[in-house]
Amino acid sequence: MDSIITLLGAGLLQSFEPLNLAMIFLGCLAGLFIGAMPGLGSVNGVAILLPVTFLVPPTSAIIFLAALYYGAMYGGAVSSITLGIPGASTAVATVFDGRPMAQKGKADQALMAAAIASFIGGTISVILFTGFAPPLAAFALKFGPQEEFALMLLAFATFIGLGGDDIPKTIFSILIGLVMATVGFDIISGKPRLIFFDMVDFQRGIEFLVLAIGIYGIGEMIWTLEHTKGGIQMHKVEIGFKRIVDNLRQVKQYFGTATMGSFIGFFVGTLPAAGATPAALMSYGLAKTFSKDGDSFGKGNVAGVAAPEAANNAASTGSMLPMLTLGIPGSPTTAILLGGMIIWGLRPGPLLFAESPDFVWGLIGSMYVANFVTVVLNIALIPVFIRVLAMPFSVLAPIIFILCTVGVYATTDRMFDTWLMLFLGCMGYLMRKLNYPVAPAVLAIVLGPLTEQSLRQSLIGSQGDPMTFLERPISLTVILLAVALICYPIVNSFLKRRKTVKIAE
Amino acid sequence: MKIWKALTMSAAALAMSGTAALAEWQPRKPVELIIMAGTGGGADQIARLLQGLIQKNGMSPRPFIPINKPGGSGAEALSYMKGKEGDNHTLLVALNSFYTTPLIQEELEIDVTSFAPIGRMAMDTFLLWVNAENEDITDLDSYIAAVKEKDGAWKVGGTGMGQEDSILTAMMEKELGYNVTYIPFPGGGTVAKNLVGNQVDSTVNNPSEQMEFWRAGNAKPLVQFNGERTAPFEDVPTAKELGADIEYYMQRSISGPAGMDPEAIAWYQNLFEELFNSEEWQAYCESDGLTCEQFLTGDDLSAFHEAQLKRHEELIESVGADAIMSK
Structure with missing residues (x-):
């Protein structure tokens, strides 16, 4: 333990060197804007900024990229809250409550909650990373396809209550998402399937971001147009010192949720298969299930913003672990970090911690600092961000429309996806109009492919015997947890009903 | 002074037009x-x-x-x-x-x-890898014996049906006379991780995917499928040396x-x-x-x-x- 403290101290000192500090600041700022712009995803952002890093030593370079990645995680929440477009796929769950809060004139509260929750997530996860990186890496190795499947089951279980009371409509929404997730090449057999109308473009599948931007960006835009008739959404933009203090006081409302989200996020992030998007969705689902007023989720509950934001930041730290120790990047952005490392002659793998301690601890030290810098930057920029909402919606709607179209085109580089996004947007609007919950569809398209893959890998390995899921201790435990979660809302509502009956008597 | 400046500038312009003539096409995005x-x-x-x-x-x-x-x-x-x-x-x-x-x-x-x-x-290069914990498996013969003992349930991790590693696996099945279960994963890195985590029993990964685990003592190569021994695997025999007619x-x-x-x-x-x-x-x-x-x-x-x-x-x-x- 002593040595960890010494190493971390050295790492922190390293990140306080003027050059590294400047790199952190620049990285966070650039990341914030890249994350906030839908379409300019962190993948392109990091790739285009890679040359900058050749001007400085490797450790400073990776610090810059990590800060950028960090900043982008915060930034994703900004457009989710102010415009209702998820700026990055990891920020989808932030739209669920962030957008309604903005419409109620509480955008500053939501942004503040996102920043603080991200800070909590980032801090908790980096502490876990510092203390437990090697044992966690060993634990991640124990996660085979069976465990991954169990985890996905758990993720679905957290979402049982998400659709509200109308269970058939929730199931319908999940199924729509699953159908869309199956389109394209099947990873196991390598064959194309569910190619609608034999259109070649469907071979590549329906990208998650196309659905998310369609449903939330376009669908939400049509919905808001219908309700505001193009008027201003938020009449008074008051940003006073008092308001900020009030917002800070709110922290205790969501501190617990954010802490829970941080642990979930970090843990899910360390597993190479998953990543930040499922982590954020799971954290949201669990926060809702265990909240005292779960019904207010999706209508502008501040905990609904804090839960996914804490989780996606924690997961982004977590996903550094498989990248550094196993050489498996958990996300496209970490893949670019990996590329950077290879160029600098740093080989990720089990020996990296022992062979390049300066690099590893410099990076860890910089995560602490980057976390602090981003939260300060974010809170300072809130007044700028919420200016957006002071615009009449008749001005804002075309901007949203352009951002969505450009965002999708820039991500996938295909006109087909842009049309698909518009189609899905109209579908999303109709679903909302007919009171179908859309969140379960989004969840299904994220988790569907991972679930299917791990299920089939497990069954191939066990020669088709489903008992394989129950024979392995970790998988069994997670499955039992999932079953308990599925039963919890049912038992809970049953108990509630009995209580009300008793009171009525 | 002025003349000197003009001279260098025209020389620079010449040099530039020279390069431009050499490389007329360049990526524009x-x-x-x-x-x-x-x-x-x-x-x-x-x-x-x-x-x-x-x-x-x-x-x-x-x-x-x-x-x-x-x-x-x-x-x-x-x-x-x-x-x-x-x-x-x-x-x-x-x-x-x-x-x-x-x-x-x-x-x-x-x-x-x-x-x-x-x-x-x-x-x-393709190599046959097993987890280093398999102390009984030290060479190709002991590997074949271990696979045959599992009677088809030996799990080989790879990157997809029809990928090169699945072909090599099929070649080995045919040449060495055994059957295995092939499990696809979405990339060589994930395959390597699953070998080290004992989720699969062997792989035919390329060195860059498995090397770090080899250096750390988690995985060991048994055979290489090159025609000749290739650095840094001078100690690993080729399949041909061992009498198996596979070169890939x-x-x-x-x-x-x-x-x-x-x-x-x-x-x-x-x-x-x-x-x-x-x-x-x-x-x-x-x-x-x-x-x-x-x-x-x-x-x-x-x-x-x-x-x-x-x-x-x-x-x-x-x-x-x-x-x-x-x-």
């Missing part, structure tokens, strides 16, 4: 580097290394952006390239599924011989889509030849067990691809497409 496999695998590492070298040495006015399209054993990437016909800003980082996937999935109607041949960067390499090459402009092809061929000869690339080849003796481009590369296509056709025929596509 970021170049997509399509990887037909998942993140963390051999092709992915190579693409990212090349991207970095290009940017670090300022070899292109526009950045190269690696994009992974691992779906359907490379079918996703190949279909994407097919759709990019005539595009000058898309390149494919290819491996052997470049040959096998179009052969196995005829319905995709992909003709890789129509793709623009840019350059062959390396021939990569992984090609690492770059292609453009069909219909790419000749000027663009020439520019990229030049670029990748420079990369091939760079110190950094040669150092990578040496440390990661790749053979990088000769850079192939143009007609030579087309001839190489054609020969490889034919070889894979024969291979698939001899092991049977069913052996690769089903269990």
Whole structure:
């Protein structure tokens, strides 16, 4: 333990060197804007900024990229809250409550909650990373396809209550998402399937971001147009010192949720298969299930913003672990970090911690600092961000429309996806109009492919015997947890009903 | 003084026009580097290394952006390239599924011989790996015995049905007389992790995917499938030495889509030849067990691809497409 403290101290000192500090600041700022712009995803952002890093030593370079990645995680929440477009796929769950809060004139509260929750997530996860990186890496190795499947089951279980009371409509929404997730090449057999109308473009599948931007960006835009008739959404933009203090006081409302989200996020992030998007969705689902007023989720509950934001930041730290120790990047952005490392002659793998301690601890030290810098930057920029909402919606709607179209085109580089996004947007609007919950569809398209893959890998390995899921201790435990979660809302509502009956008597 | 300045300026202008005449075509927007496999695998590492070298040495006015399209054993990437016909800003980082996937999935109607041949960067080594905890398995014979004992339930991890590792696995089944269960994962990095975590029993990964675990003492190589022993695996016998008639390499090459402009092809061929000869690339080849003796481009590369296509056709025929596509 002593040595960890010494190493971390050295790492922190390293990140306080003027050059590294400047790199952190620049990285966070650039990341914030890249994350906030839908379409300019962190993948392109990091790739285009890679040359900058050749001007400085490797450790400073990776610090810059990590800060950028960090900043982008915060930034994703900004457009989710102010415009209702998820700026990055990891920020989808932030739209669920962030957008309604903005419409109620509480955008500053939501942004503040996102920043603080991200800070909590980032801090908790980096502490876990510092203390437990090697044992966690060993634990991640124990996660085979069976465990991954169990985890996905758990993720679905957290979402049982998400659709509200109308269970058939929730199931319908999940199924729509699953159908869309199956389109394209099947990873196991390598064959194309569910190619609608034999259109070649469907071979590549329906990208998650196309659905998310369609449903939330376009669908939400049509919905808001219908309700505001193009008027201003938020009449008074008051940003006073008092308001900020009030917002800070709110922290205790969501501190617990954010802490829970941080642990979930970090843990899910360390597993190479998953990543930040499922982590954020799971954290949201669990926060809702265990909240005292779960019904207010999706209508502008501040905990609904804090839960996914804490989780996606924690997961982004977590996903550094498989990248550094196993050489498996958990996300496209970490893949670019990996590329950077290879160029600098740093080989990720089990020996990296022992062979390049300066690099590893410099990076860890910089995560602490980057976390602090981003939260300060974010809170300072809130007044700028919420200016957006002071615009009449008749001005804002075309901007949203352009951002969505450009965002999708820039991500996938295909006109087909842009049309698909518009189609899905109209579908999303109709679903909302007919009171179908859309969140379960989004969840299904994220988790569907991972679930299917791990299920089939497990069954191939066990020669088709489903008992394989129950024979392995970790998988069994997670499955039992999932079953308990599925039963919890049912038992809970049953108990509630009995209580009300008793009171009525 | 003035004259001196004018002279240097005109000299500079001359030099510039000289370069401009040499390289009329240049990328005008970021170049997509399509990887037909998942993140963390051999092709992915190579693409990212090349991207970095290009940017670090300022070899292109526009950045190269690696994009992974691992779906359907490379079918996703190949279909994407097919759709990019005539595009000058898309390149494919290819491996052997470049040959096998179009052969196995005829319905995709992909003709890789129509793709623009840019350059062959390396021939990569295949090795048979097991988890280092398997103390009983020390060589090929003890490996065969262990596999036979499991009676078909021995789990081999790979990157997809129809991928080169599934063909090599089928070749081994046929040559060594046993049956295994083949489990696909989305990339060589994930395969390596599953071997070290004991989720699968063996793999035929390329060195770059498994080396770090070997250095850390988590995985050990039993056999290499090159014709001759290749550094840094001088202690690992080749399959042929052990009497198993298997020789198989992984090609690492770059292609453009069909219909790419000749000027663009020439520019990229030049670029990748420079990369091939760079110190950094040669150092990578040496440390990661790749053979990088000769850079192939143009007609030579087309001839190489054609020969490889034919070889894979024969291979698939001899092991049977069913052996690769089903269990």
